[in-house]
Amino acid sequence: MAAGIVASRRLRDLLSRRLTASNYSGLSISLRLTGSSAQEEAPDHSYESLRVTSAQKHVLHVQLNRPNKRNAMNKAFWREMVECFNKISRDADCRAVVISGAGKMFTAGIDLMDLASDILQPKGDDVARISWYLRDIITRYQETFSVIEKCPKPVIAAVHGGCIGGGVDLITACDIRYCAQDAFFQVKEVDVGLAADVGTLQRLPKVIGNQSLVNELAFTARKMMADEALGCGLVSRVFPDKEVMLDAALALAAEISSKSPVAVQSTKVNLLYSRNHSVAESLNYVASWNMSMLQTQDITKSVQAVTENKELKSVTFSKL
DSSP states (O other): OHHHHHHHHHHHHHHHHHHHHTTOTTOOSOOOOOOGGGSEEOTTOOOSSEEEEEEETTEEEEEEOOGGGTTOBOHHHHHHHHHHHHHHHHOTTOOEEEEEESTTOSBOOBOHHHHHHHHHSOOOSSHHHHHHHHHHHHHHHHHHHHHHHHOSSOEEEEEOSEEETHHHHHHHTSSEEEEETTOEEEOOGGGGTSOOOSSHHHHHHHHHOOHHHHHHHHHHOOOEEHHHHHHHTSOSEEESSHHHHHHHHHHHHHHHHTSOHHHHHHHHHHHHHHHTSOHHHHHHHHHHHHHHHTTOHHHHHHHHHHHTTOOGGGSOOOOO
16 A cells, blocks of 8 residues: 555656646646546446546546457447537536547557448449448548537547557547657558548648658658657657556646636637638637627636636636
8 A cells, every 4th residue: 555655656746747847837736646447437428439537627538448459440439429529519517628548559540340341332323322422421430530629628639559540530630639658650541542531631731730741651651659749749748658648638638627618718719710711811700709708707707816816726617
């Protein structure tokens, strides 16, 4: 028992030092160790391929939960991710989300064995009808990751081990990406004879801002290791192992959830709009947006907390 307490304290101290060294000296949230097994199952979230838990107040933890299959993305996954994030979008109590993978890796990507019949033996009497059938499948699978981007709550990807194929599609739809030192990233689709079609080719260039590197990764399917991912901007932080990374991701989610949900969710909406529009269009959009959002009580509460030297986590913001 005593040895376990000492080990726990050492890990907490290590995490605190790393966060402090990474410009998190102002983080005032307690970094208690939150193992996924100790987290409570989130109500109204029961899935075959996912596990959703209430990690902390206002924070949900979504795990890809097929560890024996390396979290390969089967038919249930493509359907359940949409259901899960549509519920999260409507959940007024949730303010931030962490996505991780159970077991030894984040995900091996698409489950080719489970999806082979849909892809290799598509339904239809002729080329036109087969094409419409395949297009419907592709667009539905695209929504599996677009729903993450559309969710107004910030989503943090926490990657360990392999993040292969569809895993890259998933994390590029997230707002923030952390990884463990053992992580690697692979745009794998060319190795199975197809072009990535559910988000990587569209989002990855915008995420890392290096078209030459994107082309190299997509044409060769080579592995990008954690340090290279950090250097090119695919991830913002690298941690020594999965445990420390998850604690950091949950601490970040808790920090975000302590802010005004009106401010945070408005910021996400406008960041995404600005990514795809000109500066002039984006300024006009945020002006129209804030003409209503500036009337929130959250501004008064936040300013009052600052002037009284109170932490924002002590402020009670209404649900959104």
